[in-house]
Amino acid sequence: QVQLVESGGGLVQPGGSLRLSCEYFGxxxxxxxxxxxxxxxxxxxxxxxxxxxxxxxxxxxxxxTISRDNALNTVYLQMNSLKPEDTAVYYCCYYDYCGQGxxxxxxx
Numbered sequence: 329q330v331q332l333v334e335s336g337g338g339l340v341q342p343g344g345s346l347r348l349s350c351e352y353f354g355x356x357x358x359x360x361x362x363x364x365x366x367x368x369x370x371x372x373x374x375x376x377x378x379x380x381x382x383x384x385x386x387x388x389x390x391x392x393t394i395s396r397d398n399a400l401n402t403v404y405l406q407m408n409s410l411k412p413e414d415t416a417v418y419y420c421c422y423y424d425y426c427g428q429g430x431x432x433x434x435x436x
Contacts (some may be wrong), residue, residue: 330425337430339419348405351421359377359396361415361423363398363407366432368418371418377405387413410434 336348347384348364356362376384384392393406403420410432415427420424 330356330422330426332422332425332428334418334420334421334430337432339433339435341436342411342434344410344433344434345408345411347404348407348418348420348432350403350405350427352401352403352420352422356401356422359398362394362396362403363421364392364394364403365419365421365426366414367419367429368413368416371416373379376418387411407432 330353330424332352333351334348336346360379363382365373366376367373374385375382376388377392379394391409396403412434414430414434417431419426419429
């Protein structure tokens with residue numbers, strides 16, 4: 329059983345930064361399989377960052393960084409230079425398991 333709990337979303341102005349957190353519980357055998365996805369209204373869910381080199385959109389490269397703290401059982405997504413088009417629900421996932429998501433809204 330795997331449980332993933334995201335936090336850290338919110339409202340931020342364009343150009344701002346946010347750090348999302350994902351605390352994980354249960355049978356995580358390979359932390360490298362964890363990844364962050366996002367889904368904007370009317371759009372498909374897309375990968376934005378992963379440890380195993382999965383393809384992320386060019387629009388986030390150089391701005392989004394995934395990291396982890398094994399001691400805290402937490403994975404992070406650092407997002408810099410945020411743009412309105414980054415507005416979405418962000419999900420932490422481990423294979424087919426995903427958390428409930430956290431809303432990120434970029435707006436002035």
